[in-house]
Amino acid sequence: MEIRTHIRLVVAWRIIIISGIISLIYACSYSDKKISHLSGIAPSEHTLLAITPDVSIKVIGDSLNKSYPQLRTGKVFPITGLLRVDGKAYRFMGDDSLRISPLAPLSEDTIGWTGKYSFLYPGKGWELREYDDSLWNEGNGAFGPTKGYYYPAHTLWGAENIYVRRHVKVDNKEVLKNHKVYARYVCDDRIKLFCNGGFLLENGFTHLTKCQRLTDEAVSQIVDGDNILAAYCRNTGGAGLLDFGLYIENKTYADAEPATLKEMEVQATQTQFIFQCGDVELQIDFVSPSLSERWDMTGWPVGFLTYQVRTASGKEHTVEVLFDVDTEWMFGKRKIDSWVDKDWRFVKSDSLYLAMAADETSFSCEDNHIVLSQKLCAGNENRGGLLLGYEEGTTFQYSGESLRPLWNKDGTREIKELMMSVGNRYQDLKAECNKLDYRWNIKAFQAGNKAFAEQMLPAYRNFISSHRFVLSSDNKLFCFGDTLSNVREAYGNFPMLLFFNRTDWMKGLLNPIFAYCEDIYWVKKYPPYDIGLYPIASKQVKLEDCAVEAAANMLMMTTAIVEAEQDFGYADMHWKQLCLWADYLQERMKKMTFPSVGLLDNDDERVKCVLGLMAYHKLVQLKGNL
Structure with a gap:
């Protein structure tokens, strides 16, 4: 009994701490704190x-x-x-x-290129310029999945290993003098790249195009006429991908x-x-x-x-x-x-x-x-x-x-x-944005310190850069990321949206989830984790339901909207669903046991149940008060 009481106290204190954090987000003024200038804020990366x-x-x-x-x-x-x-x-x-110009462009920079390839080890010297590849298969690069993939591959690669020889014709080597030359490539999983038999680079998986400058020694190996770019790539699992090419510095603005x-x-x-x-x-x-x-x-x-x-x-x-x-x-x-x-x-x-x-x-x-x-x-x-x-x-x-x-x-x-x-x-x-920035700058430093401001302020632009806004047939705002109505991502964005008082965008994140659950085809007692991938809402992408997390998050996010607006109208519109999710969490709580270890470390699902039900009880109070 004492153990269970202790655990409940720990949970209560966690709720108090979380409530304190949310209260800080609401804070608008503390006269005893110094307002810092933003010139000291330098995030590692942000949306321009x-x-x-x-x-x-x-x-x-x-x-x-x-x-x-x-x-x-x-x-x-x-x-x-x-x-x-x-x-x-x-x-x-x-x-x-x-600016750089292609000597031998990548597939994503052109309509594809012709190369010789083999899925079997071709023997010693396969990367040399003098090697005879006349009996190799011929295909268009890049090599990888040819349908439904993010990268424009033209020849299917389904084996573990692939060896590719790409013939690159150079009419006049003198044009390379005093210019930087680059190898650009993308690979899944490991690549070794050679030029006329000379080793250029070796690297691991990258789904983004990489660019590496060739050494002067490597450039000196390029000759007038036919040159060979040779690549070996190994796929250790999943879909394989290989693309590579040569680029030269364009000195239009060399001065x-x-x-x-x-x-x-x-x-x-x-x-x-x-x-x-x-x-x-x-x-x-x-x-x-x-x-x-x-x-x-x-x-x-x-x-x-x-x-x-x-x-x-x-x-x-x-x-x-x-x-x-x-x-x-x-x-x-x-x-x-x-x-x-x-x-x-x-x-x-x-x-x-x-x-x-x-x-x-x-x-x-x-x-x-x-x-x-x-x-x-x-x-x-x-x-x-x-x-x-x-x-x-x-x-x-x-x-x-x-x-x-x-x-x-x-x-x-x-x-x-x-x-x-x-x-x-x-x-x-711009003048309007200056006023907003000044106001939010003051608010950020009053509600927290420099680290808080450095995290919160750039997040505003990061949010809108990754979300699309559409209007439903009944004139409700829908706000979607790449994974449509991802409940966990929405939950992670709510503190920032609360800080900027964007309850309209908060509702835009939840509106499609409520609409989806209130449709006759959704029969589960908890909300979906997501509803598909942009641009089609079809079926949930994530295989696990994450039912407790989704239900608790939806209850907490709805409570945040009601408290921010001091209006129960939004929750009232969806009260049937909210009650259904609270009943689901209550049923799950009854089936759970509470051992003395692991409550807060290894099994956050029970904590989510507590937080979700606390949010529902708060909604019940607000329903009576508002």
């Missing part, structure tokens, strides 16, 4: 621009002009930013190689000097960089306007960056800002369209849109690189902006309905209209 889950741009630390920014998938977003001051170029965004980073400031809706470019100071702000509190902008697939130059000496300078985007790297060779509409110059490649003010802006396209530049010399505006938009073409399938994105729920709107709407008032939107 929250556009759509397919194209949301991330940066690692303060590496804006040390490496390319990345998409959420890990693939690079090949954008280069330069500021020319009196003819001298400074790079404030992009990699040190700036560009890296700008000096003076300051970096990460806020909730935007990130600011200040660079020194000779005598000119450049301020770059990345702004995600869909993070504003305006309902009509939720889920807008548009972001923008503003740039402003200034000098301390007052001396006049001729200044030009330039952006270069490699669309071939992103999409392959696609058609690029350009037009001017209502004072805005638009450029479109596949589903990516770019726009700058047409005045003093020039556009060019070479080798599938979009180049937009604007003069900022004396007598003209010393500031401007670059708009980015992305149109996801897939509509969401839910219960036999095709639901469009919230911003285009009737199917009549276009990305360029949204971009012009943002562009025509981007300074006002």
Whole structure:
């Protein structure tokens, strides 16, 4: 009896601690705490621009002009930013190689390539240039699953081992002089790569494309005429994948000097960089306007960056800002369209849109690189902006309905209209975001310390960069991640959404789960762990039900919404389901035993039962009070 009493006290104290944490999230002011500036916050990585889950741009630390920014998938977003001051170029965004061109492109950068392959060990010397591979099988790279896979493979590889020889023709080796040469590859699981018999690299599994510079010795082995890239890859389990190629540095901007980073400031809706470019100071702000509190902008697939130059000496300078985007790297060779509409110059490649003010802006396209530049010399505006938009073409399938994105729920709107709407008032939107960031900055440091602010503020952009917003047929907001209505992920996002008082997004996470459970086809006494993979709600992806966790989390999240709004209406709409889940947890509790060890360490399911039922009892109290 004493043991059970002790265990219940431990659980009670855990609940008190959790309640205290939630109370801190609600906190808005503590007059005795010092407010810190955000310039000291430097997350290891964060979302620069929250556009759509397919194209949301991330940066690692303060590496804006040390490496390319990345998409959420890990693939690079090949954008280069330069500021020319009196003819001298400074790079404030992009990699040190700036642009690379394929000598032998990867499958994802082209429509595939031809290679010779064998699943059996071909014998000693198979990697040499002189080896005779005329009897080998011929197939198109990459090698791996040819259907339903994330990577564009063209030849099925189902064996444990594969040996591939790729013939690469070099017309003039002299073009490689004074240029960096790179091997790019993706493999599952282990790869060994050779060039003309010389060893280049060995590495393990990577589902992201890796890039490794060749040594001068390796480059010297390349000859005029036929060269051999040879790869051995071993698959230790699951699906196998192999792709590899050669790339050369493109020195279009070889004269560009890296700008000096003076300051970096990460806020909730935007990130600011200040660079020194000779005598000119450049301020770059990345702004995600869909993070504003305006309902009509939720889920807008548009972001923008503003740039402003200034000098301390007052001396006049001729200044030009330039952006270069490699669309071939992103999409392959696609058609690029350009037009001017209502004072805005638009450029479109596949589903990516770019726009700058047409005045003093020039556009060019070479080798599938979009180049937009604007003069900022004396007598003209010393500031401007670059708009980015992305149109996801897939509509969401839910219960036999095709639901469009919230911003285009009737199917009549276009990305360029949204971009012009943002562009025509981007300074006002930035001012609005400045006010929000200031307020949330103060709140973060009042509710916690620097570590709390560093975790909470970037999470806002990370959330919207990984979620899609749609409107149901009965005008309810649905908010989906890649795994649709994942209860555990929703539960993990709730503290951050509570902090920012986004009860609308909190409901958007729960609405599809409630709708799914209130359908006649769902007969279980607990909610699903998830309802499918984007873009189709079909069946649960996770094999285990995780019934107790899902039921408890739903009860706790609903309680959080009711307490935040001080309105019982949302729980009342779904009261039958909430009672059903509470009854399920009560039944599970009756069947459980409580040994003296392992309650909090090895079996959190019982703790979840307690927390879920505590949340339900709180709802019962709120039902009477509200």
